[in-house]
Amino acid sequence: MKGYVREVWPQGHPDLPEPGIGVLLVNLGTPAATDYWSVRRYLSEFLSDRRVIELSPWLWQPILQGIILTVRPGKSGRAYDAIWDRETNESPLRRITREQNDALAGRLGEKYPSVQVRWAMRYGVPSLKSEIGSLIESGCRRILLLPLYPQYSAATTATACDEAFRVLMKQRWQASLRVTPPYHDDPAYISALVASLQGMLESLSWEPEVVLASFHGLPRECLEKGDPYHCHCQKTGRLLREALGWSEDRLRVTFQSRFGPKAWLQPYSDDTVKQLAGEGIKRLAILSPGFAADCLETLEEVAIGLKETFLAAGGEEFCYVPCLNTRDDHMDFLEGLIERELSGWL
Numbered sequence: 379m380k381g382y383v384r385e386v387w388p389q390g391h392p393d394l395p396e397p398g399i400g401v402l403l404v405n406l407g408t409p410a411a412t413d414y415w416s417v418r419r420y421l422s423e424f425l426s427d428r429r430v431i432e433l434s435p436w437l438w439q440p441i442l443q444g445i446i447l448t449v450r451p452g453k454s455g456r457a458y459d460a461i462w463d464r465e466t467n468e469s470p471l472r473r474i475t476r477e478q479n480d481a482l483a484g485r486l487g488e489k490y491p492s493v494q495v496r497w498a499m500r501y502g503v504p505s506l507k508s509e510i511g512s513l514i515e516s517g518c519r520r521i522l523l524l525p526l527y528p529q530y531s532a533a534t535t536a537t538a539c540d541e542a543f544r545v546l547m548k549q550r551w552q553a554s555l556r557v558t559p560p561y562h563d564d565p566a567y568i569s570a571l572v573a574s575l576q577g578m579l580e581s582l583s584w585e586p587e588v589v590l591a592s593f594h595g596l597p598r599e600c601l602e603k604g605d606p607y608h609c610h611c612q613k614t615g616r617l618l619r620e621a622l623g624w625s626e627d628r629l630r631v632t633f634q635s636r637f638g639p640k641a642w643l644q645p646y647s648d649d650t651v652k653q654l655a656g657e658g659i660k661r662l663a664i665l666s667p668g669f670a671a672d673c674l675e676t677l678e679e680v681a682i683g684l685k686e687t688f689l690a691a692g693g694e695e696f697c698y699v700p701c702l703n704t705r706d707d708h709m710d711f712l713e714g715l716i717e718r719e720l721s722g723w724l
Contacts, residue, residue, distance in 0.1 A: 398492045399723055400518035400553070401716055402509055403479055404538045405526045405671065407501030408469040412459040417451040424501045429537035454674075461677040471673035472499075475526070477704050478671065478712070485713050490724055494518060500538050510545045514553050520723050522716065523557045526670035528567060529610035530560035531596060558719045562610040563617055566711040570702050571614075571667055572621045578699045579663065586663035586697065588628060588654055590647065591615045592680060593668040595633035598641040608643055614667050634684075635675055651684050655691035662688055665699035670708075672701045 409420035425431055425442055463473050475497050483495035494516060498509040513521055523542055527534040539557055546552045561567050579586065593611040601608045615631035622629065632650045636642040647664075654662060664684060666676045681698035688696050702708035717724070 396517050398518045400513035400521040401495045403497040403524050405475045407499040408471045412455045414451045417455040418447050420502050430533050457678045471671055474671035474703050481709050506541045507545050520554045529562045529607050529668055531607035532605050562614045568617045570707040570711055571618055575699055584661055584695050586661045587659050588662055590664045591631050591667050592634050592647045592664050595636045595642040651688045652691045655688055655693040661695040663697040669701045671703055
């Protein structure tokens with residue numbers, strides 16, 4: 379992007395930074411620590427989002443601030459503690475997202491000096507407000523928002539966009555904003571998933587009889603209201619299955635992390651794991667194609683929790699396939715996605 383020509387500015391014009399392009403990676407969020415109050419602050423912000431809990435605040439907030447935020451922070455804190463990165467003193471999600479940012483900043487910075495790559499969390503820190511503000515202050519008049527959610531949902535991608543536009547609402551000189559589309563069916567993303575799964579399976583001394591693609595769940599009513607998330611998950615599973623040349627019995631799509639009394643997307647991952655063990659399946663592998671980085675829901679709920687469930691129900695061998703994280707093929711894909719969506723700006 380061409381810089382400002384300072385020689386033609388009117389006398390006394392305020393100084394401006396050289397114009398640039400910002401790329402902002404956005405993930406869900408994480409508490410700053412595993413203690414009760416850190417987890418409570420995070421959960422309060424997360425569960426107060428009307429995109430996440432579609433209830434009137436008059437009904438929901440007394441329940442949330444009373445019963446739920448009295449009990450759940452302790453339970454969630456213990457779960458976070460089981461996977462916490464002691465070396466960096468942060469959650470795996472925060473560490474991996476930061477490492478993804480660093481890798482992409484290095485790659486893109488070499489080719490496009492005017493591009494700045496930052497990362498933010500929808501809930502917690504660094505916030506979208508702070509990072510968008512920082513990009514604008516440094517001269518970025520054009521910003522590409524990259525929600526790290528392969529499958530679109532109002533409770534993930536849309537709320538990240540909501541917050542970004544709320545930040546811009548308070549800017550006198552708004553930056554132009556683009557948002558990357560969901561990439562649940564992108565061939566490079568599917569290829570990276572295939573390579574990751576095949577590489578893990580080749581490292582095992584046994585072969586799984588069934589592989590589950592476990593996605594985060596949503597209330598069933600979200601699908602009925604028009605949210606495409608369920609369809610995106612199913613398409614990811616189908617494309618993955620076709621690329622591997624497997625049958626529907628060999629690779630199955632399931633949904634985890636349900637919360638509350640409502641019906642959620644099915645089949646449920648925990649029920650499926652028990653059912654498979656009851657049917658005599660002894661060797662099981664699970665991957666999480668809905669997460670760009672390993673987090674509480676993958677490392678604690680799947681790698682620990684579902685493993686315990688499967689073995690307790692009669693299973694013998696269990697393997698969790700890590701998320702794509704900072705794999706080279708994942709970084710290649712994200713770099714290509716960014717370059718494609720910056721077309722006309724670079």
